Amino acid sequence: MRSAVALALALLLPACADTELRLPASAEGAAIAQNPGSSRSRYNVFACTTCHAVRPSEVGARLLPGAPLEGAARRASFWGGETVHLHEAVERCWTFFMRGTPTDLDGRTGEALYAWLESLSPDGSTAGAQPVAQTYPRVVRPLGDGDATRAQAVWTRACANCHGAIGTGAGRLGPLISIVPGDTQREHCDEVLPSGYADRTTYVRTVVVEKVRHGSFLGYAGSMPPFSVEALSDADVRDLTMLFRCP
Amino acid sequence: MLPRTLLSPLSPFLFLASCLAGCGEERVVYDRLDASAWGSGCTDPGIPDGGLGYVTNSLMNSVAVLDLGAGTVRATHPIGVGPLAENGPHHLAVDLARSVLYSPLSFPAAAIPAGPHAEHGSSDTPGIFVKRSLCDFRLLGQVDVDPNPGDMVLSADGRTAYVSHFDLRRAQANVGDPERQKSNLIVIDTATMTRTATIPVCVAAHGMVVSSDGRTVFMACYGDDALGVVSLDGPRPTVRLVYIGGSPPRSTTSPSYGPYSLALSPDGASVWLGCAVANVLIAYDVASGTLDESRLTRRLPGKAWFPGFSPDGSTMVVPTQGRDSVTRLSTGPGLALRDQRYFTPEECTLPHQVAYGPDGLYYLVCEGRHTSDPARSQPGSILALHPDDLRTVRSFPVGVFPDAIVFAGGGSR
Incomplete structure (x- = not known):
């Protein structure tokens, strides 16, 4: 009996060890992009994917304030031309809407987010790489009655x-x-x-x-x-x- | 509870079960990126032999880059950090050794100029002093300054930036309280992009220069009709005001001279104040620490803005607005008039600054026609003027409301 138990333990315990699942940084970025808690602000309710579809085909009937993210890593400009750097474009969302700390984007969080955005724009792909027209009129006036x-x-x-x-x-x-x-x-x-x-x-x-x-x-x-x-x-x-x- | 007789033979299996229940957890480990996140920054700004000119488009949140040798606008880069707002980049400085560009962003009174909430918009919006790569204009740092930052200068070693504040609102909001009317000189460590000193100087200071030894900052004190002399040569900065008329103005919100622009002669011996109310320039002699009444110009055709000097300092070219013109004067006693050129609106609207370029031409910043409504504004231009007769050699179309030009490369100082 005892030898049988010892044998079972010997066979099973190696299988008992924790396993390690290695994933690319882009997978961590995808998780961050979908999690409002990523910004670490208790006032934040937004994830990246609240306002952005990942791909144009995922927009559906929604009217979203943000452009689809596929191809964003290859775009020449963002925010209607107000910035030409992806980091600055993301930082604006991160700080103004998600109430996050800018320096987070310089560390692991930013690294993973960038990896994810890069993964949405694989080498050779031009999908979504064109800058997205975004016009925000400075002057707002009454629009009149609608339907x-x-x-x-x-x-x-x-x-x-x-x-x-x-x-x-x-x-x-x-x-x-x-x-x-x-x-x-x-x-x-x-x-x-x-x-x-x-x-x-x-x-x-x-x-x-x-x-x-x-x-x-x-x-x-x-x-x-x-x-x-x-x-x-x-x-x-x-x-x-x-x-x-x-x- | 299980009876003891049953528990004993089962105990090895219970132990095994409990072991297995807590084991075999899958731990997710994410790879690190090989390359630095957000792409690799470039390191070579690619300055051509003829040098580059950098021009703020203050109503377009951008900086135009002029290829002086080729006579073309090489690029226009966004510089703002405040979304949807007029960021108001007015003045700028370049540190070629560190390959960086600095500019204080001066957000206008209402960030959004019209609409039902415009009146809620804070006219006390702090300015932001930004540091960007000269290479690709990526943001390298930023620090808040006071509302309405005006001019900026860098120390000779590039380690310190000085920012003035043309804060008329502060002056008007604190009439009767001279101390509170004073605008601050803010000192910034450019390596850490942190403020190291805030020095109240005078009412609505704007143009400024730093002495070649870095020990003194001179400031045009618009509301005080004075030159502000800030000595940094001690444990605590000291401020001295040198009044143009010999005494303070009756009203700091309605000055008689209104010194606005400032320029240091090439030999560092004189500081010239350009007065936007009195339409004159006057020299301050650095050695004696006094204004030199013998070098007070006659009344110029319009408001006197930022002059540029010939390399030997014997003459200066002064832009004026009112009657849009440039006037060349000798800088010695007598201030002899050498040239005067008036502009049609098509040639140059609202001349604002003259700077001597690395290629031996004078560069004139023409603001163009600008309003807070971009739809009703017209772009400005930069004119390259021949040093012999101030004729236009070439013209660079830039953005809305260009305000200042600085140079890099091409032998620029």
């Missing part, structure tokens, strides 16, 4: 992914994400009406246009990425604003 019957559809494709359901926020990415349209109307309908606006509803709808076009780059709130004209047309934004109304 209210299309507002829900635009919402579903462009906004619901982060903000959840209209009116309740059900399914939104986190508690700090605004519930629309209620939060927006509550914040802006009672403001002193700036000159140049016919009425409060027009003003609030223009606030929405500005938020969509400039995202968090207004100097006062949020982590929302901006939508370029190419990502979300003026016509779509005009229809979307019909969800907003002041009493």
Whole structure:
């Protein structure tokens, strides 16, 4: 009996040792890109893949603020030409939207992310390598009335992914994400009406246009990425604003 | 609990089972990259024999690179770090030995100039001092400075950068409190890109130069009608203001002279202040530490901006705005007028700086017509002027609102 047990142990214990699965750095980058926790900010709700499809075929019906990532490592410029360096382009997302620490991108995290982006652009491939047109109008003006019957559809494709359901926020990415349209109307309908606006509803709808076009780059709130004209047309934004109304 | 009689024979198997339950875990190990992440940076900026000129396009967030020998614009590189905003690169400096370029970004009052939230936009947006590779313009470092950074200079050894702040808002917001009106001279260690000193100097300082020995920084103090002389030659910096009219102006927000630009003569003996309100230049004698009234120019055709000197320092070419022109003057007593050239809008709109190039030509920065709305702005240009008669030898089209030019290579100093 004892010899049988000893023999079994002798045979099984080597198999008991931990195994090591070696994966390329790009696999770690893929995991980082899908994990909002990667930025180490407790306020962050975004992963890279929240705003970017990996490949154009994966965009589906969504209207995403970020361009597909396939080919990004080969692109000559980013952010509508504001930078020509991939590191700077990624750092902008990492710090402004994901609330991450820039120096993280100089270490292991950045190394893995870069490896993953490189893997999406294998040698010889030109897919996605052309710079993506991204126009962010500096000057925002009222867009006029849109088609209210299309507002829900635009919402579903462009906004619901982060903000959840209209009116309740059900399914939104986190508690700090605004519930629309209620939060927006509550914040802006009672403001002193700036000159140049016919009425409060027009003003609030223009606030929405500005938020969509400039995202968090207004100097006062949020982590929302901006939508370029190419990502979300003026016509779509005009229809979307019909969800907003002041009493 | 199992009866003891049953437990004893099973114990080896229980031990085995417990062993197996906790073993055989798969541990994922990721490979490291062989190459440095984010690609390898280039190391050779490729300066041609004729040298390069670097020009800020302050309303396009970019720097144009001029091939002086070929007479072409070789490239235009983005330089901003603030997305969607006017980053406002105005002045710049090049350290060829380290192959880097520096520029303080001066974000305008409202980052987004129109729209319902523009009025929320902070006009106190801090500036950002950036360091970029001269080779591929990748960002090598950045550090916050005060709002409205104006001019910058590098020490001769390139280890220290000095940034002035043309902070009119601070002056207007603190009327009645002279100390709080003062803008800061910020000193930066360029290796670590950290601030090493913040020195309140004067109201809305802009143009500045550093003495050749690196011990003194001179600053044009717009609001104070004065030259600021900052001595760094001691345990603590000291500041002395030398007033152009002999005394402070009645109002620091409405000065009489408005010294804005500054230039150091080639021999380092004189500092010239260009006054944007009084349309004059006046020399400061470094040795005596006084303004030289005998070298106060007559009233020029417009606001006097940044002059350039002939290599021997005997003459200077002054750009003026109002009537757009360049005026060549001797720099000795009497300040004899040598040449004057007026420009049509097609030739040059809003001349702003003259610099003597490594190829013996004067380079004139023409701002072009610029507004906060890019759609209504027109690009500026850089004119290469012949040293004999200031005629245009060639023209470089650049971006919107070029503001300053510096050189690298081609024998540039």
